[in-house]
Amino acid sequence: MMLTQTFSFIKLFDISGNLKEVNTFGSGHINDTYLACYDQKGKERKYIIQRINHQVFKSPEKIMRNIGMVSEHVAHKDILFLNPIKNRDTGDYLVIDEKGNYWRAFPYIDKSVAPEKVENEEQAFQAASAFGRFLRMIDDIDVSQFEETIPDFHNAQSRFQKLTTAIENDSFDRAKSCQPEIEFALKYKPLTEKITKLLVNGSIPVRVTHNDTKISNALLDSETNKAICVIDLDTIMPGTSLYDYGDMIRTFTSPCFEDETDLNKVYMRFEIFKALTAGFLSELKDVLIEKEKENLVYGGKLITYLIGIKLLTDHLEGDNYHKISYQGQNLDRARNQFKLLRSIEEQEDAMQEFIKGLG
Numbered sequence: 217m218m219l220t221q222t223f224s225f226i227k228l229f230d231i232s233g234n235l236k237e238v239n240t241f242g243s244g245h246i247n248d249t250y251l252a253c254y255d256q257k258g259k260e261r262k263y264i265i266q267r268i269n270h271q272v273f274k275s276p277e278k279i280m281r282n283i284g285m286v287s288e289h290v291a292h293k294d295i296l297f298l299n300p301i302k303n304r305d306t307g308d309y310l311v312i313d314e315k316g317n318y319w320r321a322f323p324y325i326d327k328s329v330a331p332e333k334v335e336n337e338e339q340a341f342q343a344a345s346a347f348g349r350f351l352r353m354i355d356d357i358d359v360s361q362f363e364e365t366i367p368d369f370h371n372a373q374s375r376f377q378k379l380t381t382a383i384e385n386d387s388f389d390r391a392k393s394c395q396p397e398i399e400f401a402l403k404y405k406p407l408t409e410k411i412t413k414l415l416v417n418g419s420i421p422v423r424v425t426h427n428d429t430k431i432s433n434a435l436l437d438s439e440t441n442k443a444i445c446v447i448d449l450d451t452i453m454p455g456t457s458l459y460d461y462g463d464m465i466r467t468f469t470s471p472c473f474e475d476e477t478d479l480n481k482v483y484m485r486f487e488i489f490k491a492l493t494a495g496f497l498s499e500l501k502d503v504l505i506e507k508e509k510e511n512l513v514y515g516g517k518l519i520t521y522l523i524g525i526k527l528l529t530d531h532l533e534g535d536n537y538h539k540i541s542y543q544g545q546n547l548d549r550a551r552n553q554f555k556l557l558r559s560i561e562e563q564e565d566a567m568q569e570f571i572k573g574l575g
Contacts, residue, residue: 458515465516
């Protein structure tokens, strides 16, 4: 649907040429995204125009400050990064419309695709190498300058505490119907304790990380299938390589989406694991320290567990965070993640051996 007339604020972005049209774009569930087409001296150029959902991301300024710092840091490096476009008046990366909405703009990359699910090993390798390349290019950035865009996004202790509180309160009288899942979640509490120890005692470094490394956040060339760059940069903030690698294990290796209720279909595909690991470490083998490499598989277990208990907590609290289409869907999603975690555990020794073999 063409929406050009309602985008008067768009002229504040430092984009040359004449605006021809603006249309809705993509299928994101949080931010509103549009594709703006410009005529620049007879050539058509496209840009992504996006409204940041400030109900979810409470501090859009922090998000764009973090992205801007990365953009400036990699400006002279051999990496493609979606550089945000500045506000003509303020020089920062946000435009605020008359209703108080926060908007940003990025160049649009033609002939690109962001797959929704990993279909083959080449996709896994390419996407993982893109995330690895991103971490390599910002390995020397000053982490202390970055702020959390979503507080406690991967805070394991906080996630576990919220779960135990939800169990104790049982505000919707749901605990008795999911006792096996609650017992599973409580049994795996040590996963949350290990990451705290690794970070507190300095065994692994805090890095600036992407923190949302599903394959749909990696752009691939639609003709060659080669990696182009990473996108969806809202969660760029301090973290650890274990988070980025772990979320790839969680989202790349299962052949199913987390809504799958037939748990017989949920398992970790070992060949996809090998491909994504080879891609990730092809960029980071000489960047990650040994303690990080030793704990990569643990990162996969941790992130899968954290998403599982987050979904279980949401179920117990009345489904306030994750949208559902039927009652009990978040419990089904939690079961899905716990099944994947068990599959990772069953193959853990072979995973560790493969990583060691890559050096």
